[in-house]
Amino acid sequence: MSQMPESAAAGLDIGDVPAVEVVLTVAMHLMSAAAVACGLGEDDRPADLAEARILIGSLAGLVTAGAPMIGSMHAAPLRDGLTALQRAFREASPFPDAPGMGPGEDLTGPVY
Secondary structure, three states: OOOOOOHHOOOHHHHOOHHHHHHHHHHHHHHHHHHOOOOOOOOOOOHHHHHHHHHHHHHHHHHHHHHHHHHHHHHHHHHHHHHHHHHHHHOOOOOOOOOOOOOHHHHOOOOO
């Protein structure tokens, strides 16, 4: 049995991960989970809009708070993804929220 070098065995220490990478990783997890909750997954799972609302609202908070610090190169794709999820939520809802009242729209402004 061969032994791995100590550095490889230790794995990646979260303290060594740049903050931008942590924010982007968390945002991608929120986006993926929100897409599935909106019924956009490949497994034909029905939409769970209550879950989607929580996930999209949380993503909106992360993107809104983090954007000035992570820069537009990183923030622009997150904003685009967030807007797409907000629109997907509106389309999946049998009774769409009024403009400005959808998930995260209190932080991002109305999405049409």
